Amino acid sequence: MRHLFAAVLLAILSGLSLPAAAQQPRYLISAQPMTDTPPGVQAWRVQYWTTNGSGTRFAVTGIVAAPMEAIPQRPRRVIAWTHGAWGVAEKCAPSLSPDFFAYTAGMDAVRSGYVVAAPDYIGLGSPTMHPFLVGQDTANAVLDAVRAAREIPGAAAGSSFAVWGESQGGHAALWTATAARSYAPDLTLVATAVAAPPTDLGANLREGSDKNARALLLSFALDSWSKLYGFPLDGVANRTNQGIIRRLAENNCVAFNKKPKLGTILGILTIARATKGKDIEKIEPFGSFERANSVDPARVPGPLLIAQSSKDTIVAPAITRKFAKAVCKRGTPLRWIDMTGDHGASARDSAQETIGWITSRFDGNPPPNDCRRI
Structure with a gap:
């Protein structure tokens, strides 16, 4: 009897006695x-x-x-x-x-x-x-x-x-x-x-007519990709502006019913000026990554x-x-x-x-x- 119980327990634990539906992956x-x-x-x-x-x-x-x-x-x-x-x-x-x-x-x-x-x-x-x-x-x-x-x-x-x-x-x-x-x-x-x-991510991050919105979204992208994949920001901005990019991304959620804080406004204006005329698609590895995710x-x-x-x-x-x-x-x-x-x-x-x-x-x-x- 003891051996029979052990066999049944083993079958249960291994999933062999479970119906097929119970073996499906759970999300x-x-x-x-x-x-x-x-x-x-x-x-x-x-x-x-x-x-x-x-x-x-x-x-x-x-x-x-x-x-x-x-x-x-x-x-x-x-x-x-x-x-x-x-x-x-x-x-x-x-x-x-x-x-x-x-x-x-x-x-x-x-x-x-x-x-x-x-x-x-x-x-x-x-x-x-x-x-x-x-x-x-x-x-x-x-x-x-x-x-x-x-x-x-x-x-x-x-x-x-x-x-x-x-x-x-x-x-x-x-x-x-x-x-x-x-x-x-x-x-x-x-x-x-x-x-x-x-x-087309390169074109989208380059051609939106609202330069301030473009600067904030670009900050989101640069911060995300640099942290996830180690992409260096040196070709995009100097050390001071790299810090502003990170703070914009780390501290700001899109507000639907609030005006942005003064620090956020000043940061966005700074990054808009710093990236004016820069095509991120031509700066590697960002360009290749934009193309791969378009x-x-x-x-x-x-x-x-x-x-x-x-x-x-x-x-x-x-x-x-x-x-x-x-x-x-x-x-x-x-x-x-x-x-x-x-x-x-x-x-x-x-x-x-x-x-x-x-x-x-x-x-x-x-x-x-x-x-x-x-």
């Missing part, structure tokens, strides 16, 4: 219900596992939201919301902000019956450097957020998803679409929607929606349009939305049309194609 670490949600919305602050492009494992954070209704008979449709730039410091995680629901356009989709998985990405809300505009690292975190959402019983999330992102999140969404089939074959990508997406239009699957304001001062409209034309040359169905608002309102201004377009893709309708008029 969700924790899901804490939130109480400060909009009407009709239930949400969880989540922590889950992901890996970066080198295969290193990280515990990261985010928010998953779903309709506050009885669990349906069929799994709910999922949208992965990829946020724009909030900063690169750990404290800048969207999930930590009391303004999360007010400034997260993707949450509008919950009212249409979607589960929304909103990752913070690696290094926001977790103690490691945030890989700002690093394509594969961010894509992995997004795809694993969808997987983690599926492990929350109350969310009832299915395996079919769309990805929708704004600004930095537009870059994240396009990389997620590119990586989905190889990294997460257990998920099915239905559609990709982006608003004001950086696509979006290859040939690799982005359709259907695709792009919303872009002609008056965007941060993501130059001409660069987005050039990317769209390259996508069209590949025969990819593309929905193009022209807008005239501010960069920061890109997703909000196009939200109703974007959610309708995503829903039509889930419904299996033929995608519209605006390539002839771009």
